Structures are given as C-alpha cells and as structure tokens.
Amino acid sequence: MxxxxxxxxxxxxxxxxxxxxxxxxxxxxxxxxxxxxxxxxxxxxxxxxxxxxxxxxxxxxxxxxxxxxxxxxxxxxxxxxxxxxxxxxxxxxxxxxxxxxxxxxxxxxGRREVSVKVLWNNNSEIQALLASNPTLKEKRDAMEGRAMSMDGVIEIGQMIESGLQARKEEVIDLFRDELNALAEEVIESDTMTEEMIYNAAYLIPWDSESQFGEKVEAIDLKFGDRLRIRYNNFTAPYTFAQLS
Incomplete structure (x- = not known):
C-alpha cells in the first residue's frame, strides 16, 4: 500500500x-x-x-x-x-x-557541478619532508633510542606538522591556480578523512567539462603517484542548489 x-x-x-x-x-x-x-x-x-x-x-x-x-x-x-x-x-x-x-x-x-577530492599518504609525505630537511631529520632521528624532554618532543612534532602544512598548501594552491579560473563558482568543503587534503566543488559551463577534465588530468600527471585525485564529472548539483 x-x-x-x-x-x-x-x-x-x-x-x-x-x-x-x-x-x-x-x-x-x-x-x-x-x-x-x-x-x-x-x-x-x-x-x-x-x-x-x-x-x-x-x-x-x-x-x-x-x-x-x-x-x-x-x-x-x-x-x-x-x-x-x-x-x-x-x-x-x-x-x-x-x-x-x-x-x-x-x-x-547551462551549468553543471564537478568535484575534486585530493588524497595523499601522510607517512610518505613525512618521509619526503625529512629527506628535504636534513636538520629536521637529524632532530627526529635523535629522538629514537634515547629519552627526550616533553618540550623537545613537542618542538619536533610541531616542526613536522608545520612542514606538512606547507607542503599541503603548496599542493592546494596549484589546484586553485589551475582550476578556479575555469569555474563560475567554487565551494571548498571540509575534508572527510585523515589522508584527504582538499575537497572542492566547481560550477562550470555544461559544455566546458572536457577542458576542465583535461586540466585535472594534467595536474594528476604532474604529481604522479604522490596524490590520488578523485574527479567526479557528472553529478546532480547538490553543492550549488542550497536554499539560503
């Protein structure tokens, strides 16, 4: 019934x-x-x-x-x-x-919503950060095998966190620089997992999706295995159909 x-x-x-x-x-x-x-x-x-x-x-x-x-x-x-x-x-x-x-x-x-979610491997990024910063790596390595003060542990942790944040912002800035100009509106949302570093939806002209998709693919090639990019090129426009 x-x-x-x-x-x-x-x-x-x-x-x-x-x-x-x-x-x-x-x-x-x-x-x-x-x-x-x-x-x-x-x-x-x-x-x-x-x-x-x-x-x-x-x-x-x-x-x-x-x-x-x-x-x-x-x-x-x-x-x-x-x-x-x-x-x-x-x-x-x-x-x-x-x-x-x-x-x-x-x-x-005449417009459609597409979205990009960017993920990376935190452990791999930490290793890459340490490899590019010998002083930080030396301090981090010194922690292993011997006792350190709490202040020392916190300092190194903050240095690693700051370094990761800088690497993250570098990646996000590239996505913004390459993609935002192609969209009429962009909404950035909270990330949903620990390894997700960027989550954005774009309102673009319906027939320009192929150009947008090519840009996403070019970014993907630029970063290689460092990033995992989830690109959704066909979805109902939930993000941009909110009654205010």
Missing part, C-alpha cells in the same frame, strides 16, 4: 511518459507539476527510508539518469524526502520559496 510520494528533485519541464526511470523500491519515476515546478517522484512504500548505500545510490541515479535524458537543469532534493500529500510541498516549499527556487534554476541553467 502506498505511503505517499518519494521526491528526488525538481525539473523545469515535465518528464515525458516515454522516459522510464527506476526509483526507490524499483518503482517507476514520474513528474508532478505544482505551479511552474515539476517534481520527480515515485510512490513511497515506506514512511521513512533507511540511509543505506543502496538507497543513496538509487536516489542519485534517478537524478543522473534524468540529466542523461537531457534535463540538464534540475534542483536535487535531499535524500529521504517522503511526503503524504502534494499540499505539503506547496505549503512548505513552492509557496514560501518560489522566488529562491527560480533564482536557483537561473543560476544552474
């Missing part, structure tokens, strides 16, 4: 019947028009959807498949948005936020 509707995103145009998208619970996705907005939805078989990897990927795939079908401009909705009636959407979203939604559509028109 239906529990209502599960929402994926908002389109500028209705989804044609000829386009078949599979959503949550393997149910077909449709569009429903409220005012001038077209909501991608499927029937909800659950009142609340578990934040599992499978469900998250399904939610994202519906949006990406819509983009592949030619709906380049869409506003993605957060995962797990299940509603019982369309009146709820009108009352809580389209009526109070109509102008802001229109501004988002204008901002995203």
């Amino acid at each position: 239906s529990k209502g509707f599960y929402l994926y995103g908002i389109l500028t145009e209705p989804l044609p019947e000829s386009i078949k998208l599979e959503g949550m619970d393997k149910l077909q996705v449709y569009s429903h028009k409220i005012d001038i907005f077209n909501f991608l939805y499927s029937e909800a078989k659950q009142e609340k959807y578990l934040t599992s990897r499978r469900n998250l990927l399904c939610h994202e795939k519906v949006l990406e498949d819509a983009m592949k079908e030619g709906f380049r401009t869409l506003i993605p909705l957060r995962f797990g948005l299940a509603i019982k009636t369309w009146e709820t959407v009108s009352e809580q979203l389209t009526i109070p936020y109509k102008e802001k939604l229109l501004e988002l559509f204008d901002k995203l028109d």
